[in-house]
Amino acid sequence: MQIEKDIVRIGFNPLTDCASLVMASVLGLDRKHGIRIVLSKETSWAGVRDKLLTGELDAAHALYGLVYATHLGVGSARRDMAILMNLNRNGQAITLSRRLVEEGVRDGTGVAALSHERELRWAQTFPTGTHAMWLYYWLAAYGVHPLREARVITVPPAQMATNLAAGHMDGFCAGEPWNHRAVMDGVGVTIATSQQIWPDHPEKVLATTADFVRRHPNTARALVAAVLEASRWIDASAANRMAMAEIISAVPYVNTGKDVIWQRILGHYDDGMGHTWEDAHSMRFHQEGAANFPYLSDGMWFMTQQKRWGLLKASPDYLGVALKVHQIALYKEAAEITETPIPASALRSSVLMDGTTWDGRDPERYAGSFDIRM
Amino acid sequence: MSRNLRIVLIHPPHESEARAHALHAGLAEAGYDLVASLPADFHLPEHIARLQPDMIIVDAESDARDVLEHIVIATRDERRPIVMFTEDDKADSMEAAMAAGVSAYVVAGLQPERVKPVLDVALVRFKREQKLLDELEGTRLKLAERKLLDRAKGILMARQGLTEDQAFQKLRSMAMNKNLKLADLAQRILDAEDLLG
Numbered sequence: 295m296q297i298e299k300d301i302v303r304i305g306f307n308p309l310t311d312c313a314s315l316v317m318a319s320v321l322g323l324d325r326k327h328g329i330r331i332v333l334s335k336e337t338s339w340a341g342v343r344d345k346l347l348t349g350e351l352d353a354a355h356a357l358y359g360l361v362y363a364t365h366l367g368v369g370s371a372r373r374d375m376a377i378l379m380n381l382n383r384n385g386q387a388i389t390l391s392r393r394l395v396e397e398g399v400r401d402g403t404g405v406a407a408l409s410h411e412r413e414l415r416w417a418q419t420f421p422t423g424t425h426a427m428w429l430y431y432w433l434a435a436y437g438v439h440p441l442r443e444a445r446v447i448t449v450p451p452a453q454m455a456t457n458l459a460a461g462h463m464d465g466f467c468a469g470e471p472w473n474h475r476a477v478m479d480g481v482g483v484t485i486a487t488s489q490q491i492w493p494d495h496p497e498k499v500l501a502t503t504a505d506f507v508r509r510h511p512n513t514a515r516a517l518v519a520a521v522l523e524a525s526r527w528i529d530a531s532a533a534n535r536m537a538m539a540e541i542i543s544a545v546p547y548v549n550t551g552k553d554v555i556w557q558r559i560l561g562h563y564d565d566g567m568g569h570t571w572e573d574a575h576s577m578r579f580h581q582e583g584a585a586n587f588p589y590l591s592d593g594m595w596f597m598t599q600q601k602r603w604g605l606l607k608a609s610p611d612y613l614g615v616a617l618k619v620h621q622i623a624l625y626k627e628a629a630e631i632t633e634t635p636i637p638a639s640a641l642r643s644s645v646l647m648d649g650t651t652w653d654g655r656d657p658e659r660y661a662g663s664f665d666i667r668m
Numbered sequence: 669m670s671r672n673l674r675i676v677l678i679h680p681p682h683e684s685e686a687r688a689h690a691l692h693a694g695l696a697e698a699g700y701d702l703v704a705s706l707p708a709d710f711h712l713p714e715h716i717a718r719l720q721p722d723m724i725i726v727d728a729e730s731d732a733r734d735v736l737e738h739i740v741i742a743t744r745d746e747r748r749p750i751v752m753f754t755e756d757d758k759a760d761s762m763e764a765a766m767a768a769g770v771s772a773y774v775v776a777g778l779q780p781e782r783v784k785p786v787l788d789v790a791l792v793r794f795k796r797e798q799k800l801l802d803e804l805e806g807t808r809l810k811l812a813e814r815k816l817l818d819r820a821k822g823i824l825m826a827r828q829g830l831t832e833d834q835a836f837q838k839l840r841s842m843a844m845n846k847n848l849k850l851a852d853l854a855q856r857i858l859d860a861e862d863l864l865g
Contacts, residue, residue, distance in 0.1 A: 337729050337730065337731040337733070338730070338731050338732075338733035338734045338737075339733075339734050339737070340733035340734050340736065340737045341728060341729065341733050344728070368741065369737055369740055419734065420734050420737060421737055421738045421741045421742070422741065447710075447713055447735075447738065448713075448734050448735050448737065448738035449710065450731035450732070450734060452731070453710070453731070457710045460710075462710045463710075605741065
């Protein structure tokens with residue numbers, strides 16, 4: 295099969311979950327599949343989106359919600375987008391300022407009690423992104439309306455710890471390593487992990503435009519194959535994860551101490567309030583392909599939450615949009631090349647923290663089923 | 669081109685404001701008013717809410733882009749153009765950004781003498797697109813409302829044996845009495861119909 299474009303420019307933001315893209319390049323798995331990945335470190339998700347649209351980037355490490363928002367025209371011009379695969383599950387968290395812990399807040403119930411008294415200030419990383427959705431879901435599950443009883447703003451991840459320390463905000467939701475970093479710096483505690491909200495939740499995706507896939511199907515397939523193999527390599531052993539942590543902590547990638555990254559990717563959690571545990575649902579990159587398969591139900595969930603919080607003003611055609619955006623046929627071909635197991639169904643069933651089941655079967659009803667919503 | 673547009677420039681937290689000063693002079697000469705040069709920090713959203721600029725200029729590579737995205741979405745019913753600049757002097761990047769319909773216009777470099785024509789083009793283009801979007805949205809809403817109204821009229825005609833004209837008069841007086849928009853009232857009637865069958 296002729297590779298249409300052998301140099302593939304991929305954008306990423308400096309977060310632990312960009313690891314499989316970095317490793318695909320570092321381990322030479324891209325060359326094995328006839329392409330060469332050129333990584334481009336980005337400073338914002340808005341920048342990633344714009345560069346995907348202008349073609350300056352071919353594909354990118356992206357937030358689920360960003361892809362759908364662009365596909366549906368929320369916050370930018372509408373453009374048909376494509377999700378090639380999921381990059382990881384789990385490994386994000388909600389950090390609470392140490393000052394509030396000193397006031398006696400130690401869990402979601404405490405946050406809720408205080409939120410009914412005064413408006414807390416929370417930060418997330420992108421208005422339509424996954425962190426906003428995790429934060430809103432968590433607050434709402436404790437009975438706090440995130441848009442009426444709290445003030446939520448967007449702050450770049452690398453600025454979170456500083457602003458928390460300066461008392462500009464009471465907490466934030468972001469990807470690792472920034473939550474662990476806040477614990478290490480003594481400015482915040484991990485009050486909830488994203489996997490407590492939804493065990494094995496979908497997180498970042500490998501995104502591109504529909505147009506790129508149409509014009510470069512062989513390149514796209516080779517890219518998925520290379521990233522699948524890198525994902526498998528990361529999940530294969532603790533030693534591989536340690537090596538990964540060492541590599542991605544370097545300046546060109548996440549640019550932080552290795553110590554900030556490795557504990558949580560090995561599942562060693564310390565919440566900063568004296569509680570340590572081995573997390574059964576820490577960040578996963580492969581899980582025999584389960585973490586990579588672009589489940590339609592995963593994608594539709596983000597649309598249900600964007601509808602819930604008024605980011606989507608009307609109900610989208612959930613299944614129709616997901617079927618268009620998720621490149622399942624292409625993924626399956628890449629999975630076959632790399633001998634990655636393919637799940638029997640493109641829908642999966644999960645139970646979230648509030649006991650509700652999400653199985654992708656009736657997204658419109660699900661989106662409207664929450665008591666707390668816009 | 670309208671004069672005295674209020675422009676805000678966003679610069680990195682620790683960068684010197686020398687560039688902003690140079691730009692300020694150039695813009696003032698061209699009839700634009702640089703009302704503030706703001707650091708890309710935590711207080712940016714508050715400052716922007718207070719200053720209500722007509723246009724925001726930011727470096728394409730700034731991490732404040734996502735903060736602006738928040739503002740864009742929070743105020744999406746009263747959008748304002750966001751102009752981006754980049755040091756990357758690629759002739760085609762601005763055209764590509766425009767062709768892609770990106771919410772921004774990339775300027776190569778930020779020299780005052782070059783920035784003015786780009787701002788003019790950006791603003792004209794923004795206004796034109798905004799007008800089209802508004803019209804499209806208006807048409808879409810009207811169409812949706814008309815459909816709702818027709819269905820509600822149909823229900824009243826079937827249930828109460830009214831003519832179309834009578835059904836419409838009835839809807840209109842009910843809406844006035846209940847202080848509801850016609851479309852909202854029609855929706856309520858449809859909901860009740862769904863519920864009661």
